[in-house]
Amino acid sequence: MALSPQWLDELRARISLSSLIGRTTKLQKAGHEYKACCPFHDEKSPSFTVSDQKGFYHCFGCGAHGDAIRWMTDQRGLPFIDAVKELASEAGLEMPEPDPRAAQAAQQRAGLHDVTQAAQEWFVAQLQSEAGTKAREYLAGRGFDAHTAARFGFGYAPADRQAMKQALSQFDEKELIETGLRIDVEGKPPYDRFRDRLMLPIQDLRGRVIGFGGRILQSETDAPKYLNSPETPLFDKGRTLYNLHRAGPASRQTERIVVVEGYMDVVALAAAGFEDAVAPLGTALTEQQIELLWRQVPRPILCFDGDAAGKRAAMRAATRALPMLRPSHSLAIVSLPAGKDPDDLLREKGVAALEDLLAAPASLLDMLWQHERDAQPLHSPEDKAGLKARLLAHVESIGDPDIAALYKREFLERFSAFAFPPREREPWVKNNTTAPFKRGAFRKAADPVLSPEASRRLRHMSEGGSRDGLAAAVVAGLMRHPAEVMRHAEALSRYAGSDPRVAPFVDSLLDAAELLEPGHKSPISGSEGQAAPPEDTRFSFLVEGTDPQVAREDLAEAVSLLVERPALEAALAAATARFESDPEGAFAEQQRLLKRKLAFEKRLGQMASNRANRLAQDNSEPVAAHGDALTGQVTD
Known part of the structure; x- marks a missing residue:
């Protein structure tokens, strides 16, 4: 697909920039232009202007500047091609024809979106049925009201192994299997993947349903507590962050984005007023997900559970980020109390406690230093050498040479101060300049200042x-x-x-x-x-x-x-x-x-x-x- 400059100019000409921005930002007419308080930073007097005639917006306070496409990528957090597609659809402009194979794949994905959307609507309806009683009780027990449940699209998957096939009979069995809603096992009839689970839709940056996550409701079962959709033409879990389509715009106001371990943590934070939280989907944070986060903010905050698994997840994310570090782009880490997740902290100590932690996260360097320093006792020179080797191994994995040099300098300074603290003053021992050197030979122990x-x-x-x-x-x-x-x-x-x-x-x-x-x-x-x-x-x-x-x-x-x-x-x-x-x-x-x-x-x-x-x-x-x-x- 080739997007020529002429085609992009035509797209911009068909879009009313003030109407596009006015959907989320209150604009005031000011002559031939519009003005507003900037949506990209906090301010009391308006310095943000929008000009339909010139085709761009500009903030005289923070310097934010762009056209309709830039607005969709910066304010909505959409990838460039998705921003263009959405604007083209609104403008009634046909996208340039892709090659035949790409067109066929796009058509296939469009059909699968219909399947996942229909499944989402069915799950929501099941939550309100008699069969969904346990799921509604679970939501109430977690403190999620009807507004939160509706906003995040909670649903319920019945226990019947064939319930979805019957409910979505308008779609071929092949499509249900291809979206991961049904499982096809050789020698056995296909059956529903999600059964007797509280359901949550997983959405892409445009808000389209691409997969699902389900939480078990029966604690006595051996089934996994959480179950996500498999990899499908729509859903790539390593390139997807749960709730990013909501958290992206929110992060423009808070200037932060918080990464938690699971989607239930995201919902809990949103219910408490933290709209800028996302979560990976059953895997350690990947390189692609880190890049997605950096598109939103230069220093996303990891807020994983305060247990051993949470600390391991933070270290895996840190080691994956090191080769990718670039100027002004890193990770920050919040350490939760031992054994607590964000929801526990909110319930026990309230919103202010979590706000305080998020306001003062540790740097990536601080986290690596603390982890390696505490990995084992330093009882011998070999232990100290091991600590130094582990620190330098992290440095060697950093791709940017300037950042690597700065990390090395800081690590070595901390290592020297920690491994070789100042010794206690030794007592005076008479020595002479021809004998081997011995500390204290040339001073008196009682000297309060240098003699x-x-x-x-x-x-x-x-x-x-x-x-x-x-x-x-x-x-x-x-x-x-x-x-x-x-x-x-x-x-x-x-x-x-x-x-x-x-x-x-x-x-x-x-x-x-x-x-x-x-x-x-x-x-x-x-x-x-x-x-x-x-x-x-x-x-x-x-x-x-x-x-x-x-x-x-x-x-x-x-x-x-x-x-x-x-x-x-x-x-x-x-x-x-x-x-x-x-x-x-x-x-x-x-x-x-x-x-x-x-x-x-x-x-x-x-x-x-x-x-x-x-x-x-x-x-x-x-x-x-x-x-x-x-x-x-x-x-x-």
Whole structure:
């Protein structure tokens, strides 16, 4: 089917836009146009205009803009082709002819819609009969009044296995089987699928009946509690959301859409005033259903039951959404009390309790973090490594690289804070700079603030008192960003153990970081003020005004290089010492290590390059710097 621009222009010309919009929005005449309060956002004074002459609507408040087709897709939530078909039918305009096979399939589906509509009308009539007494009592017990029952089309399927065939005798048996209303088993006569069940119609975005759901009324039976129509030419359960044709327009007002586990939850929420709820149909939320939800709102809210099954359903939805995430599109999750469904919460605590939960849902990232964190105790390094691996596995499944990077950063920060919380201060133990590094060797346990000696030591190191340029820069960077010290405590301790000369500086940094209180002045600078940076300012974390996240990332890279360097130096020295006994092997090892050294220098050079690029962008002037990272000597 080809919809040419000329044909679409003809369709728009035949539609009175004000009449179309006026069906759901109160319009006021304003000259040659109409005005109203915008249906896409809440406002008290009208900023929404409709122009039949120009053929479009526009809101000066939120920017909503479009023609008749856009109105049907945005306000009604219809797919484009369904919007065009509905408008063409109203305008008396023939749709372009599809290919013969598509035309035959469309004609077949049109006939099946007649079957499902007739079945729906029959189910509704049966509910009001004597046979439907139990079903009416069930509805009353759930608190659903006659208005709710009529609005959602509740019906009743009699227990007789042949009742539908007799009632819908105007249709062929084949059509009843094709719509899933009857079951054909080889060697046996066909029989009704739905028997002695409370019935609900399942409708598409245009409100047409495409299938049914039935709830059992006899608790003692072994039959499934809920039974849905099978896959048919009309009904694809993985691409259908129950109640979306009602919830879509409602979500334009609430700016949210709530996903619950089942259609009875949807009805319960609607009866309590929550018109924007939908439900999948007996399956976990699919990728196609997530896309349907994103057409309505960018962040639908999952509100599944507060039991183990509900939590599993939320996790399945989350893992299916991760590869699909795109900017501004995600999922939000509400955690209901243990063992409760939305209907239970409404009955026990009222509408306000559910409103409060829906107003403050957890993010998708929060839900994944909490699930993996609580999956098992973290008693050993292996347990902690398992948590980190599970978190990074979620990151790897995200398709958008920017979102994946942001998730990874957030997960790793949470992991570090949770798996390696700040340790209690260790008692003072006398140590010297030639022995292996041990925390507490250079401070007194009773010091309420950083000692003047430790403060002077740090300032001397950071201001270039050491010939080691990289170490001086790292110490200065950590002094400028003291909240980062404990994040790198393990790495800094390893570095101090490899170089006794720097042990006092590391000890002073860790000591100062443990004194740091949120909202208080850093104890690192003491009474002498913030230390000046070393002359070499190739590093972003030494420059005022650098984006904090960029500074943290560059500082982490610099710490990693600083810790790596002693091991590389020691390996090169060992390879050189082997030349007399094993010249061939020593030469090969030395070449391998020299390649690592070049890679090391390249990584540090990249940091300088990144810093230069940022300065060039700010000042429109190129900046260059070079340093020998392995030796620590700085040259320009």
